[in-house]
Amino acid sequence: MSSRSKVTDQGSSTTGHGIVRRRGAVLALVIAVVFVVFVLVGAKILVDRSVYTPVAMGPVSAPAGDSGTCTDIIGDLPDRLGDYRDVGVTDPAPEGTAGYRDSGGTELALRCGVNAPGQYTRLSSVEEAGGEQWLRVTDATPGSGLTTWYSVGHSPVVAVTTEGRLDTADLAGVGEVTSRHGDDGDAPAPGPAPLADLPARGGDSCNAVEDALPDTLGEYRRVDPGTLDPEAAAAVEGSAVWVAEGREPVVLRCGVGLPDSYEAGAQLTQVDDVPWFEDTALAEGSTAGVWYSMGYADTVAVSLPLDAGNSVLTAVSAAIDENLERTAER
Structure with missing residues (x-):
């Protein structure tokens, strides 16, 4: 009896140590996973802080930038435009502006109250997004990749500029805001077609x-x-x-x-x-x-x-x- 009892006691002791070791291993694994998660979260926070920085914007001609309508439009903009996240504008921020960035750090600048561009004529092709009419203008400067979308269906005019990818559908959120706050009766009129003022004899x-x-x-x-x-x-x-x-x-x-x-x-x-x-x-x-x-x-x-x-x-x-x-x- 004493011999069997001794064996049983030794087996119980061995099993107990094994359970303790397994619990220790599981605990170590959990700690390691938690540590990795914290590292990844911390890294993401650091990356976000370095990537999603406010956009620096200089002054441009925006006669209605300080209007009450532009204030309403800027205050009602969505937090995201496609792949772009609202990051604000560095101080001193011009009136009627908003800044966005994508995960690669590409800037998107939004300005309210600007003039309609000279490119907007009777020949212009516009696209609809969010209840707004948009004119796309590609910067012709050699080496520039900038594209600007102008809202031309309401007043004031909003310009959205980026050198990154931006589809018409990504403008829907801005379009909904400009069409809600803007005045379609005072929308900019397209200019004359190029050369239309030149008399031509033809023949x-x-x-x-x-x-x-x-x-x-x-x-x-x-x-x-x-x-x-x-x-x-x-x-x-x-x-x-x-x-x-x-x-x-x-x-x-x-x-x-x-x-x-x-x-x-x-x-x-x-x-x-x-x-x-x-x-x-x-x-x-x-x-x-x-x-x-x-x-x-x-x-x-x-x-x-x-x-x-x-x-x-x-x-x-x-x-x-x-x-x-x-x-x-x-």
Whole structure:
């Protein structure tokens, strides 16, 4: 009896030590997991603090930025716009502004009360999001990846700028706010189509030039006037138009006069067989210059965005040289 009892006692003692060791191992594992969780949470907090910092924004022309409507719009904005999180604006923050960032630190700047851009014309294509009409404008500056969306269906105008990815659907939250607080009766009116103020004689030779031009010019596609609303169609009567999303249009008008800025001896740019004069005066907010062909019986004017590329003038020059009569001065 004593012998069996001794064995039993030893077995109980061994089992007890095993349970203690297992409990210790489980406890150590739990502590390790908790430690890892704390480390990960701490790391995320540190990353968030370094990534989701307020956006620095300088002053720009925003005549209605300090209006009560802009105050209401800024105060009612959603915490997120797609992948972007509200992070605020560094002090001193301009009136009517909000700042967002995505997980990579890319900035998104929102400004209320700005002027409608010069790119907003009868030819502009707008998109709807959140009950608001949005005009997308791509920065034509070489090396820039900035895109700005302007609300043009209500007043005041809101501009949303980022160099990151932003879909129209991501603007729905802002659109709901601008359409709720804004005034659609005072929405900005689109400006005239480029070159619409230039009288054009036209004629068979000019028609031949237009017919010789391609349906596409780089990223630009030619517009069929029959697909436009009556006001837009009237605005481009006598012109050929090519458009690209987010960019100002390419507009050609044949049989025009030379601009007041042209003087004898002015610097010309030769493109194949056609010399061109560039009128460098730009409309407010526009990045398109106007080029005038020289040395032919009819003068062709081309409104050419900064980022349209040389292929446009090359194609137009070929059509001019094939269809217009050269002048003696050439």
